[in-house]
Amino acid sequence: MNGAQSLIRTLVDSGVEVCFANPGTSEMHFVAALDDVPEMRGVLALFEGVVTGAADGYARMAGKPAATLLHLGPGLANGGANLHNARKAHTPIVNVIGDHALPHKPLNAPLESDVETLAAWTEGWTRTTTDTARVGADAAEAVAAAAAGRIANLILPADVSWGEGGVVADPAPIAAPLLVEDPVLAAAADALRSGESTALLLGAAGCLERGLRAASRIAAATGAKVLAEVFPARIQRGAGLPAVERLGYLAEQAQWQLTGVKHLLLAGMAAPVSFFAYPGKASELTPEGCAVHTVATPADDVADALERLADLVAPGTEPVLAEPSRPALPTGELTLQNWVEVIGALLPEGAIISDEAQTSGLVLPAATAGAPRHDVLTLTGGSIGQGLPVAVGAAVACPDRPVVCLQADGSAMYTISALWTMARENLDVTTVILNNRAYAILRVELSRVGAESAGPVARSLLDIGTPDLDFVKLAEGMGVPASRATTAEELAEQFRRALAEPGPHLIDAVIPPLM
């Protein structure tokens, strides 16, 4: 058994069943070994940003890591932006990064680079395996390291992969999330009972059903305000679940939401900060004089902490659940308001929304609050180009659920070849491109950073409508059936049809920019 065979067998034994891959020569033995271990599904992507984003989306939904297969330093670099998003989402991922054979490393061949330095940027677990007999054990450790919500980087020199003497390792023990200690919860309960204005902020597992229900009980019993983090990795929503507003993206929104709060309880997230800094504006959003209580960090068992806290302050209180309700189907030219009403009116039961709609999606949460129960996966790290790949991964993880990718046009272009993987794997993803022909968010930001003097050159750098991107052709060029919608009626008809048919579809929805 060679190193590659021991690696794949160990990964499978450790519960890793999917490998998103963009291989090269140094990974050929890994590729060859896939036929020996049929339990491992290889999913090919044409660019590594799709590979890593798909692994992120997969793990957010599957609750366990996928592997990736990346080609030396440049392959890891290409995957870096979506690994950044995954890191911020606390997503477990096991990167298998091929490298030159050990004796080849010092020769400065064209593809030689310092892979370990690059891997260090992910702030995860990194190991270069230099002994074929250790490949299995290192792989098992990588899975366990990833399970703690980190990126695990296993760097695999080609000769270690092709060498004989591989040993399959047993799964390594996976640490359970830490239980929050009673005094922490007692202090939080005191704050909730203080009679002062209190906000409970939810992140990580706090945004899933158990956490949401517990938080709702706490709110019902104490009057505390409940808010979710700006960009949750995964939040469960819709009829039958407590409706929780998210903190606003703009600092002013979040500050307004937290006005007058005297106690901030953090369950699964850190104290809120603004996305960017702005001249003369605050970066830290905790109100002056507000006490901050960390109920649970993202590494803790957030749901358990919230349930125990609810049992302290809200025994016998039931959560308040959203009633089913949908917007009416709108009519007329597409607007920032009516396209989300179409989605809210037609969103199917059990949908998974990959939301990278950016400025076009500002009012999406309101329009879908009473839709059938669904999951929303958001842009955790702010590195654009996440929506399409995350949709790929979610669809691989949940083949029986409809995936809806709501994707801003500018952001789509970083990882557009995700559409090809959707076609290749016949994934049931309905992508709606919000095509406003601008980096609209940067128009907002240009004014917010105080760059009022911006002239025509600056403005032209935020305009991606010269020439127009035709997403119908782009999708068809990669094997995804596509259509264009300019009215709410067209969007509704096309969205309904796309949902009814299996496999991927794309709708190029032409909408006005926010500004």
Added chain:
Amino acid sequence: MNGAQSLIRTLVDSGVEVCFANPGTSEMHFVAALDDVPEMRGVLALFEGVVTGAADGYARMAGKPAATLLHLGPGLANGGANLHNARKAHTPIVNVIGDHALPHKPLNAPLESDVETLAAWTEGWTRTTTDTARVGADAAEAVAAAAAGRIANLILPADVSWGEGGVVADPAPIAAPLLVEDPVLAAAADALRSGESTALLLGAAGCLERGLRAASRIAAATGAKVLAEVFPARIQRGAGLPAVERLGYLAEQAQWQLTGVKHLLLAGMAAPVSFFAYPGKASELTPEGCAVHTVATPADDVADALERLADLVAPGTEPVLAEPSRPALPTGELTLQNWVEVIGALLPEGAIISDEAQTSGLVLPAATAGAPRHDVLTLTGGSIGQGLPVAVGAAVACPDRPVVCLQADGSAMYTISALWTMARENLDVTTVILNNRAYAILRVELSRVGAESAGPVARSLLDIGTPDLDFVKLAEGMGVPASRATTAEELAEQFRRALAEPGPHLIDAVIPPLM
């Protein structure tokens, strides 16, 4: 004057006139300042791999650096693969990497990451400017650092950029390339006069006219064999220039080329090594018992060294120049042989070829050896996705010369949005996609690494024809007129027409895979 304004003014004063950009919020003051310094041309790309690849192509042709504008760590990561190619090409590039405002850095905002660690991977010059008054001076130093053939990374926190107190700096002195000392050349001359088989290997500036002519004189006078490096950053070719064969990509080819050589003279490159390691095959390609003489490193004045060496061993000898000759226009279904004959038959005077044809281009050099004088830019670092962006940069650097991008299909998809920048800037680039619907090179490599057991799963991971990529639609979706060629006659007719019309065109040439 704010920091951004002082930065752009200093860059322009230091000779940097083009900035390839994919900006975000932290770069908004840089963008706004572009209107104040009209000498700086901002060229927008939809993905950072296009930004950095274009900067590489620009500098290869302009002989001086462009700037890039990148958005924090993820923007730099996305640009990393083509920075890797640029590093291996010794290309000067000045990256301006926006970062969070200094007080915002410790808050772990979503886009926070360790930019300096990431920048370290480029093995270049890196500095984070923390004082607005230093922005200009640091920018001037960055240009000087880049001029030595390195990546210069200037990390610019947003508040340092927006702060007042910027000071424009004078250009920093640029170190001239080192002159090779006489004894080194005398030793090389002794080897050339030894009567033993000698090969002169050319890299860096050795592949440009002065170096080629000197090398040809040396060969004519001494019988030495002259070969260029496998993947030169830029090589000048065609009628009226000495014809120089390149070392083969496969180790066996290079070993065959160097059979029996007793003295290896290196002018602008290191001793040859194989691209990848293979089980049981040599990585170092210098023949057993062959003496290696470094005539000049890439940092030396390679052309000067070659000319002085030629004056020692070949006084009065003239170089041997290629005669004009073109293949006849072929007919029939496209093959690996006849498509390059079409290019050779029709290549216009002064063309710049961005060559990422991979396995499809194996016989390209022979077909173009007697074509009108042209430049060829190749895949220096092996990180695929370089061809289209390099073509963008070359076209920006040389607006009066036709650019021909010969691009393999699989490699094209990493940076396909370069087509949009070609359309936006109306660049005179004719792209020919060699569409064989496979990672054909990996089929070769799969057999070469000894993975003979590869089964259907492995083989399917190298097949990108399910579904077919339709590059006509992809190009049209980004505003580039496109057509498909399946015969030599169609390719000739479409290539001729594309060259005759200004602006970008794409031809989707459907050819069989090498294997």
